[in-house]
Amino acid sequence: MSITPQPPPSRPGTPARILDAAERIVQARGFNAFSYGDVATELNITTAALHYHYPRKSELGSALVSRYSARFASRLREMDEAGASTRSKLDGYVRIYAETLSEGRMCLCGVLAAEYMTLPADMQTAIRGFFDQNEAWLAAALERGKTEGCVEFAGCGGDTARMIIGCLQGAMLLSMPYGDVKRFTAVATCLLCGLYRQARPS
């Protein structure tokens, strides 16, 4: 096999640019307060062009959640493959949220959860999938950490995983009205402190 030179990194195509803009808008305003017009204005194209790529708003919404969920999953997989310690996994998990928030964005699926009842069925399923995936990854990391003695918590890993997700999503949500990332950071630190307290360092 010869080493074939890679083509220069191509600019994202229209579908990806649409998703980029739509994602940012939905993270800021939610799905119901977001319109094809918002995206069209930002990309300097017409709403008709948008409908060519994503005929219905529900399809655009589902594509948003799928891409977001896959991107999130790859971040988690990276930590697994790097053989990260339990504590650095938990720290890394919190960091993903903190990065999002420092860009002034909410978690896409967190925002959508608040509108869950009004969303099309495909999106609802995809959103639950996102949280299930997060919970499973966290629960596995927590159980391992408990065995190793570097993390301490009452109850099972699944419940604690849900608590962590709920706590981080809630803290993110509430930090938006105050436009203050520190609000999130303080809560996250507080949360991790509770898990690490009295356990021996990893």
Add this chain to the structure above:
Amino acid sequence: MSITPQPPPSRPGTPARILDAAERIVQARGFNAFSYGDVATELNITTAALHYHYPRKSELGSALVSRYSARFASRLREMDEAGASTRSKLDGYVRIYAETLSEGRMCLCGVLAAEYMTLPADMQTAIRGFFDQNEAWLAAALERGKTEGCVEFAGCGGDTARMIIGCLQGAMLLSMPYGDVKRFTAVATCLLCGLYRQARPS
């Protein structure tokens, strides 16, 4: 002073009935996915009648948050006046959320926080007021509990208060997609366990 007989408890007037219906709908669907038409249908009146009582949607929204916030505050004040212990205050605080959720409702201000950027300024101010009030009450209870030794946590009471609020709001939010109150209860139990762990019972 003679004992004057009280009039029979009068039915709630139209404004209150409007708020009742609107509150339930917003808690389920959010502010942006809620319309005068929804309320009008439920109360069997026209949207024009609604506009007589609440001329603009933003005024209806502000009235919703004010009433909700006042009702919540009175629940907290009741616990103070009953001289409840720190632990029973924290348990009681969680119970308020659990009751709401068991009626299939989200916290009104939690839902609205997710739509914060799209809301009129008056509503934004009122929503922040709700969270500030909750945080102050919890922080005071936590600090007292720490002094008494019946509650244990790292950092200051304010940060822990924010963590509790964030955690409960997030857990509520995420329990909606799963239609499962147990999801919330497990998280809340986990949270309280962490606070009570190793501290001596009150």
Add this chain to the structure above:
DNA sequence: GTCTATAGGCAGATAGAC
């Protein structure tokens, strides 16, 4: 793939009769 043009619907809001 993107455009112009437009259909069809629903939203918030107002005027004026009763």
Add this chain to the structure above:
DNA sequence: GTCTATCTGCCTATAGAC
């Protein structure tokens, strides 16, 4: 206080030209 009627605007979505 509640109604009918209506205005205006924005939204999702489609048809057809380029």
